[in-house]
Amino acid sequence: MEKLLVAKIGGNVVDNEEELNSFLKNFAAIDQPKILIHGGGKIATRVAEKLGVKTEMINGRRITSKENLDVVVQLYAGLINKNIVAQLQSSEYCNAIGLTGADANLITAVKRPVKDIDYGYVGDVVEVNANRIHQFIANGLTPVFSAITHNGLGQLFNTNADTIASQIAIALSNYYDVSLYYCFELKGVLADITDKNSVITNINTSKYEELKTEGIIADGMLPKMENCFNALQQNVSEVHIANSDFVTNQKTLHTILTL
């Protein structure tokens, strides 16, 4: 099977112009089929404030109102996505195409079911159209996804970018030997959050349970880890959590996930 690289860059990378440019230059130069998924960064919060759109939080979780959704669609699918595409296009080796889940019906989702909290316009992924994404790649294109999905009935949703990355990686495993990279500002999963070099280089499922029990992996890292193991359980060959320079410098210290 042909190899496919699926890379996700987090909001902190998007927010840092120098780090983003460096990542995009390296990513564009990778000479194999590839897909990029990008997070949003702090700009959505900044622009929402300027526009007078309030960001409601319940139990530390962000609620996506209609007005928040509009801001997120503008910035993620518009400003950030199209600037990333234009920059990748400046490399002769990366024919990037910017996409949301609505485009070509690539990712359908449903509104997250209301249990204790109504998250608003947040979508949980239902299906990734792997066949169409495969067609784009086979035709020489590099898909670049913002984390926006739709329900097929005219409604857009804000969706977790880590989950989109793992769902795309899983769906494309029918066509490719897929490696999934979660790239962010740190070097990997840290044993000590105050020590940037305390990278835990290998985490398998039993080690993961230990680290959770010890409280070393907590909060925002938990859903990311769930996405990683979910991908490994569904035929994704490799999953890495690494700094954004890792894509082109694979000897760098980072975290490798295994079952």
Place this chain on the structure above:
Amino acid sequence: MEKLLVAKIGGNVVDNEEELNSFLKNFAAIDQPKILIHGGGKIATRVAEKLGVKTEMINGRRITSKENLDVVVQLYAGLINKNIVAQLQSSEYCNAIGLTGADANLITAVKRPVKDIDYGYVGDVVEVNANRIHQFIANGLTPVFSAITHNGLGQLFNTNADTIASQIAIALSNYYDVSLYYCFELKGVLADITDKNSVITNINTSKYEELKTEGIIADGMLPKMENCFNALQQNVSEVHIANSDFVTNQKTLHTILTL
């Protein structure tokens, strides 16, 4: 040759939710290859004001500063484009894909040369990648373009949507028998701007010269007409200026252009 419909909707249609929804429903149902190009509407000006981004005008022409460009990319390529795509996707007959000129390198442009006025980040179209657009259509997709282009060196540009529509229509004439529709809030070119029913139903090049001399066609209509005749001169089969309901109601009073 297979028929292709290229429709452009203006900012006034985009601004009017009811008119937009009605147009999109009708457009989605058209059972032939088709492309949509949409303008931006007044929302960019409104959002720019809220964000404290000034809109500079020189001799009545809008200047696109870096900050203006960011707003335009957000709203045209983000909010408006993706909501149009999601709505078209709600029809089972329209597999829409939202695009800018940067995506898949579809439309390259150069910064408008500075003579008397520096328009800022405004791009003049250099080339439309008709082969790739044809590939998307042949694969069952309906391209939906916002009026954003790029220079291939990482820079996005704001570009005139009428020009993009005519350039796409011209480029696709190598593959299809193309009909180009400029759809807006009026019924066509009016002999008397105060009488909505005073539609001039046929305008050829000599009639156009007359109407210019008489001052009946002036201002913003002039570049639109130039785009129309430019398209006819370069193998586009039909060009119409009509109301947004015309696409599905072709007996409506409207303006037909001929050479």
